Amino acid sequence: MNILYFARIREHIGKSSEEITLPERVTTVADVIEHLETLGDNYKNAFAEPDLLRAAVNDEYVPLDYNVSNTDELALFPPMTGG
Amino acid sequence: MNILYFARIREHIGKSSEEITLPERVTTVADVIEHLETLGDNYKNAFAEPDLLRAAVNDEYVPLDYNVSNTDELALFPPMTGG
Amino acid sequence: MRISVQSDDFDIAAEIDLLKNKRTDLGAIATFTGLVRDIHGEKDIKKMTLEHFPAMAEKELAKIGTEASDRWPLQGLTIIHRYGELYPGDQIVLVITTSHHREAAFNAAQFIMDWLKTDAPFWKKEETEDGTHWVDAKRDDDKKKDSWG
Amino acid sequence: MRISVQSDDFDIAAEIDLLKNKRTDLGAIATFTGLVRDIHGEKDIKKMTLEHFPAMAEKELAKIGTEASDRWPLQGLTIIHRYGELYPGDQIVLVITTSHHREAAFNAAQFIMDWLKTDAPFWKKEETEDGTHWVDAKRDDDKKKDSWG
Numbered sequence: 001m002n003i004l005y006f007a008r009i010r011e012h013i014g015k016s017s018e019e020i021t022l023p024e025r026v027t028t029v030a031d032v033i034e035h036l037e038t039l040g041d042n043y044k045n046a047f048a049e050p051d052l053l054r055a056a057v058n059d060e061y062v063p064l065d066y067n068v069s070n071t072d073e074l075a076l077f078p079p080m081t082g083g
Numbered sequence: 084m085n086i087l088y089f090a091r092i093r094e095h096i097g098k099s100s101e102e103i104t105l106p107e108r109v110t111t112v113a114d115v116i117e118h119l120e121t122l123g124d125n126y127k128n129a130f131a132e133p134d135l136l137r138a139a140v141n142d143e144y145v146p147l148d149y150n151v152s153n154t155d156e157l158a159l160f161p162p163m164t165g166g
Numbered sequence: 167m168r169i170s171v172q173s174d175d176f177d178i179a180a181e182i183d184l185l186k187n188k189r190t191d192l193g194a195i196a197t198f199t200g201l202v203r204d205i206h207g208e209k210d211i212k213k214m215t216l217e218h219f220p221a222m223a224e225k226e227l228a229k230i231g232t233e234a235s236d237r238w239p240l241q242g243l244t245i246i247h248r249y250g251e252l253y254p255g256d257q258i259v260l261v262i263t264t265s266h267h268r269e270a271a272f273n274a275a276q277f278i279m280d281w282l283k284t285d286a287p288f289w290k291k292e293e294t295e296d297g298t299h300w301v302d303a304k305r306d307d308d309k310k311k312d313s314w315g
Numbered sequence: 316m317r318i319s320v321q322s323d324d325f326d327i328a329a330e331i332d333l334l335k336n337k338r339t340d341l342g343a344i345a346t347f348t349g350l351v352r353d354i355h356g357e358k359d360i361k362k363m364t365l366e367h368f369p370a371m372a373e374k375e376l377a378k379i380g381t382e383a384s385d386r387w388p389l390q391g392l393t394i395i396h397r398y399g400e401l402y403p404g405d406q407i408v409l410v411i412t413t414s415h416h417r418e419a420a421f422n423a424a425q426f427i428m429d430w431l432k433t434d435a436p437f438w439k440k441e442e443t444e445d446g447t448h449w450v451d452a453k454r455d456d457d458k459k460k461d462s463w464g
Contacts, residue, residue: 007366007438008449045387052452056436059371073369078406079452082365082396083267083349083408090217090289092298095202099209105239119352135303142222162295165216165247165288166200166279179328182348190353190403196424197346198417199331204339254339266430268347269459275345276421310418 001033001070005046005079009053012046022051022070029055030064032074084153085113088129089160097131110137113147118130122145135161148151167231168241173221173250176260185264186243192241196271198261198279204254206301211254211293218249219287230281234263235278238270245278247288280310316392320372322399325409334391334413341390347410347421347428353403355450358443359401367398367448368436379430383412386426387419392429425464429459 004017004040026035036043047053054060056075068074087100109118116136130136138145138157141152151157168184170176182195202214212307227245233241254256261278265271283304290301319325323326330419331344351363356358376394386394391413410427414420432453 004368006368006436008442038343055362056368056371058375061434074373077436077437078449079367080433080436081439081452082367082435083432087219089287090291091218093217111218139219139222144285158222160219160287161300163284163287163290164290164301164303165218165281165286177328178331179326182327186404188404190351192350193349193352195346195350197327197344198421199344200346200417201341203342203415253419255337255341259334266352268349272347272421272425272428276417279417279421299449311359 001068002073003032004075006075008078009046009076022068027067028065029057029062029068029074032068033043033064033076034075045064045074073078086115086119086154087158089158091161092129096123096125105151110150111148112145112151112157115151116147116159127161130163137162147151149154167228167235168245169224169227169231170246171218171220171227172246172248175248176246178260181244181246181262184306185244187264189241190264192264194267194268194271195262195264196268196275197263198259198275199257200259200279202252202254202256203260206292206294207272209296212294212296214252214256214258215293215298216249216258217289217291218247222287223247223249226286227282230278230285233281234235234274234278238263238265238274239267240265240270240274243274243278245282247282247286249288261276263289277314280307280314283307284311286300317394318333318376318380319393320367320369320376321395321397321449324397324406327409327411330393330395330411334393334411338390340415341413342411343417343420344411345417345424346412347408348406348425349356349408349409349428349431350406351401351403351407351419355441355443358441358445360443362442363401363405363407364402364405364440364442364447365398365407366438366440367396371396371436373395375435375450376431378452379427379434381426382430383423387414387423388416389414389419389423392423392427394431396431396435397422398437409430426463429456429463432456 391412
């Protein structure tokens with residue numbers, strides 16, 4: 001699965017995108033995040049505040065219980081502050 | 084008393100201002116209008132719809148029961164339609 | 167506060183620049199421009215004449231601007247209203263408000279327009295192929311003004 | 316509907332002209348411009364960097380514009396949002412709405428700004444003398460969006 005990171009989350013993780021192969025038990029965006037948190041403290045810090053986490057799958061905003069597969073592109077980012 | 088007329092009222096009366104000497108019993112703007120209506124049909128037509136009449140005395144909006152004297156300047160006009 | 171009652175056209179960009187004037191503390195600029203439309207009801211408008219009460223017009227616009235400044239934290243404010251003969255597409259009125267915050271800028275501009283419609287001494291006369299007629303005031307405009315409390 | 320996500324500055328007057336384009340049927344034009352302020356809280360802002368999600372930014376702005384067009388009778392609509400490095404006084408965002416009626420133009424512009432704040436994928440990072448930090452989203456912005464129903 002291709003994952004994109006933006007803003008504060010991108011800075012915590014230290015990269016703007018990466019390719020991750022999802023373990024079999026992973027079905028939702030929340031599962032993906034839980035999996036990412038096993039990869040290191042930088043991920044744990046990035047997702048430390050779940051209230052400040054937003055997601056999009058294939059360029060559409062989705063809730064964290066949205067189902068994903070390896071062929072989806074997932075984007076993770078904090079609440080928007082444009083305008 | 085100097086009286087100014089604007090818009091539809093000016094056109095009915097046929098002039099944009101005039102000097103009128105108020106009869107003694109005249110105390111309010113409404114009294115002035117009643118007096119003007121005795122001066123001809125053009126005045127009657129100008130003031131035919133009291134709902135569509137607004138007044139200002141010495142450049143301040145006033146209600147029709149406002150007291151006036153010969154030294155005041157009275158302006159009479161329909162509801163505003165600018166903007 | 168810049169208030170102008172004029173027959174000449176105005177330039178929105180130049181008016182915004184006057185308010186900005188190299189300031190870097192403005193957060194939001196709202197503008198409203200009212201234009202002469204080519205149709206009223208079902209009739210084509212050829213011309214619109216705006217009559218005004220010169221002694222009161224700028225004074226009443228300034229009162230409305232002061233009222234808006236009392237209600238919202240504005241950093242700057244411009245109200246321009248034209249009079250005279252105008253044609254479809256011509257600009258009639260311009261309101262610009264600046265504030266730290268967008269809500270104040272938006273609300274103040276809308277408030278000024280709503281008050282201006284009922285309180286500024288201007289009268290519109292339209293010319294169509296049937297002749298000329300004075301535009302009727304809308305009861306709805308009184309309601310909009312009153313809705314601000 | 317004109318939507319643009321760009322690093323370059325924009326020209327309000329040129330954008331209004333694009334919408335007017337010699338039309339004589341417009342009654343009202345509302346604009347909103349958001350600017351970089353030189354102070355946030357008590358700290359001087361030296362620079363603001365706007366990060367965005369390129370694949371989604373124009374698409375989401377277009378969705379917001381379409382939603383506004385469904386709710387109000389608009390004659391034209393422009394939304395421009397910049398990204399990249401900006402400095403105090405710089406323009407960030409422009410919304411222009413045109414309609415026969417002032418209320419539609421005002422409400423649609425305010426609606427677009429309120430939705431844009433929470434739904435457009437842009438993130439602000441400020442640089443002060445203490446270093447850089449990401450701007451926190453305001454809970455108040457969610458309320459403003461929700462207030463439109």
